[in-house]
Amino acid sequence: MKTLTLKGRKVVDGTAEGEALVTKDAWAAFMAIDVDTGVVTEAGHELRGKSVAGKILVFPRSKGSSGWSMGAQALRFAGHAPLAMVVSEIHAQSALGAVVMRVPTVTDLDMDPTEVIHTGDWVKVDAGKGIVEITRK
Amino acid sequence: MKLTDDEKSMLDGNEGKAVGKAMELLVKYGEALGAGRFVDTNNVTLLSGLFMYPEVVKNTVKNFEMDEIASKFFLDSDETVHVDKIKAFTTNHIFTVNNAYWKNIQRRSHTLARLAVMTEAYCRAIGVNNTATCSPYIAGNLPVKGQHCAWTESSAIPFANAVIGARTNIEGCHSAFASALTGKTPYWGMHIEENRYGNLIVDVETDPGNMFEWGLLGYYVAGVCGLKIPIYRDIRRPPTMSMLMPFDAAGGSSGSIIMYHIVGVTPEAATLEAATGNRNVTDRIRYGKKERSEAYRKLNRSKSDKVDIVFLGCPHYSIESIANVARLIDGKAVNVNTQLYVTTNRQTKVLADLGGYTETIAKAGGLLLADTCGLEFNHDPSAVIATDSPKQAHYYPGKCGVENALYGQIEECIDAAVSGKWKGELR
Numbered sequence: 102m103k104t105l106t107l108k109g110r111k112v113v114d115g116t117a118e119g120e121a122l123v124t125k126d127a128w129a130a131f132m133a134i135d136v137d138t139g140v141v142t143e144a145g146h147e148l149r150g151k152s153v154a155g156k157i158l159v160f161p162r163s164k165g166s167s168g169w170s171m172g173a174q175a176l177r178f179a180g181h182a183p184l185a186m187v188v189s190e191i192h193a194q195s196a197l198g199a200v201v202m203r204v205p206t207v208t209d210l211d212m213d214p215t216e217v218i219h220t221g222d223w224v225k226v227d228a229g230k231g232i233v234e235i236t237r238k
Numbered sequence: 239m240k241l242t243d244d245e246k247s248m249l250d251g252n253e254g255k256a257v258g259k260a261m262e263l264l265v266k267y268g269e270a271l272g273a274g275r276f277v278d279t280n281n282v283t284l285l286s287g288l289f290m291y292p293e294v295v296k297n298t299v300k301n302f303e304m305d306e307i308a309s310k311f312f313l314d315s316d317e318t319v320h321v322d323k324i325k326a327f328t329t330n331h332i333f334t335v336n337n338a339y340w341k342n343i344q345r346r347s348h349t350l351a352r353l354a355v356m357t358e359a360y361c362r363a364i365g366v367n368n369t370a371t372c373s374p375y376i377a378g379n380l381p382v383k384g385q386h387c388a389w390t391e392s393s394a395i396p397f398a399n400a401v402i403g404a405r406t407n408i409e410g411c412h413s414a415f416a417s418a419l420t421g422k423t424p425y426w427g428m429h430i431e432e433n434r435y436g437n438l439i440v441d442v443e444t445d446p447g448n449m450f451e452w453g454l455l456g457y458y459v460a461g462v463c464g465l466k467i468p469i470y471r472d473i474r475r476p477p478t479m480s481m482l483m484p485f486d487a488a489g490g491s492s493g494s495i496i497m498y499h500i501v502g503v504t505p506e507a508a509t510l511e512a513a514t515g516n517r518n519v520t521d522r523i524r525y526g527k528k529e530r531s532e533a534y535r536k537l538n539r540s541k542s543d544k545v546d547i548v549f550l551g552c553p554h555y556s557i558e559s560i561a562n563v564a565r566l567i568d569g570k571a572v573n574v575n576t577q578l579y580v581t582t583n584r585q586t587k588v589l590a591d592l593g594g595y596t597e598t599i600a601k602a603g604g605l606l607l608a609d610t611c612g613l614e615f616n617h618d619p620s621a622v623i624a625t626d627s628p629k630q631a632h633y634y635p636g637k638c639g640v641e642n643a644l645y646g647q648i649e650e651c652i653d654a655a656v657s658g659k660w661k662g663e664l665r
């Protein structure tokens with residue numbers, strides 16, 4: 102089994118492991134997702150029709166509404182949040198969103214996670230240590 | 239994060255439990271950003287009433303008690319805390335529905351309408367000014383250049399940063415509420431001068447010049463610029479406020495533009511050198527015919543030209559735009575199969591009432607309403623909606639399940655309201 106380890110920094114502490122869901126598109130957590138299912142609803146988005154629930158969500162950056170953190174928190178309350186987030190570049194929306202979603206989140210990795218992680222890979226996140234361990238499916 | 243004595247004191251609960259929880263959240267958020275310290279702020283806009291998820295609120299707070307709702311949904315606190323008064327000057331966003339129209343026109347739930355009334359009363363009690371708008375800068379909250387703010391609303395934030403020269407990151411419901419309580423926001427991102435310089439030059443070959451064209455420009459660039467700060471140059475006709483409103487809204491829809499420069503127009507971009515901070519910016523894109531067509535195509539998804547609804551006023555219209563609608567619709571009648579809605583804020587609605595515009599629009603069969611937004615209607619998913627807002631056209635599929643959105647000029651939208659047919663095109 103081939104594994105690869107990325108090193109970055111913690112955004113929100115914690116550990117999680119699961120199957121990766123990866124997108125190259127910037128991700129909006131508000132007005133672009135169905136909280137009752139976790140399914141992405143944004144027209145033209147690479148993940149449209151796919152659910153982020155229970156996945157290790159890997160995306161380049163946040164975009165869209167300033168309601169981002171409300172969507173992120175609602176996903177948690179509804180039980181459809183991802184298990185962890187791996188974000189190439191963090192900014193205010195994804196940082197606050199990660200805090201209120203309360204899932205382990207890492208950023209500033211030594212390789213672009215949206216390039217090296219593929220949907221379906223098994224990913225372990227240890228946010229405190231800033232480590233992302235990838236096992237190819 | 240390095241905390242000052244007053245910040246430590248707030249965190250320790252010396253100013254009450256609510257302030258303590260607010261500080262706790264701000265520290266977590268600041269650390270998530272990688273901020274080193276806080277900066278004082280006395281200008282906040284909240285997302286206090288934008289309950290997109292009434293059922294989630296109902297399932298989470300069974301007895302519907304407002305302190306518990308505010309604790310969980312505004313402060314992300316599991317413990318219920320009572321807020322006495324906020325500290326910073328604060329205005330807010332819409333309460334989602336209009337009290338008079340939530341049932342028959344907006345077709346939203348009683349739960350949501352109840353939450354809207356409760357939140358407005360709560361905000362008033364704690365000292366928030368209920369501007370209830372996405373355009374706070376035309377409703378009594380106009381910061382000055384250099385002022386540190388904590389603003390929400392993706393269309394208002396670039397207006398504050400780029401057009402006014404105030405300093406704010408894109409805050410969310412939770413961080414803005416915590417800033418209102420503490421008067422603090424992380425000193426990060428747009429609060430720091432060197433982060434405000436542009437690092438992507440946009441050569442604008444197709445000069446905008448009206449609201450529609452500015453909307454296309456913002457929508458295209460936001461989709462390709464990532465988190466970069468665009469510098470628009472070669473703008474020949476300076477924009478008006480009404481043109482920058484859809485431009486800013488577009489920039490926060492297809493992407494996340496919270497700051498930009500227009501050389502010769504915006505306050506931190508007197509020259510290209512001022513906009514770049516005298517740095518050599520090599521990253522360049524062009525905006526010409528092809529790029530303009532691409533933005534137009536993405537915003538016009540409807541296969542049908544039979545228009546059911548025309549929605550104008552996103553962001554909440556300026557009085558200039560309302561006067562324009564009244565002029566265009568005066569003496570005409572909205573088609574029997576089509577509905578026309580125009581949204582603005584309470585303050586501008588009063589001006590529109592006084593100017594007779596509300597009446598002119600009503601006589602034609604349209605409705606000018608405050609406190610809400612086209613995305614806050616329970617639309618029939620099969621409806622065809624025409625709008626002059628790139629933000630609305632972008633969000634109708636993802637937010638409302640309405641796939642058939644059309645984006646056009648204000649004149650084309652009014653024409654569609656009257657004829658019931660879409661004749662808009664990219665000329």
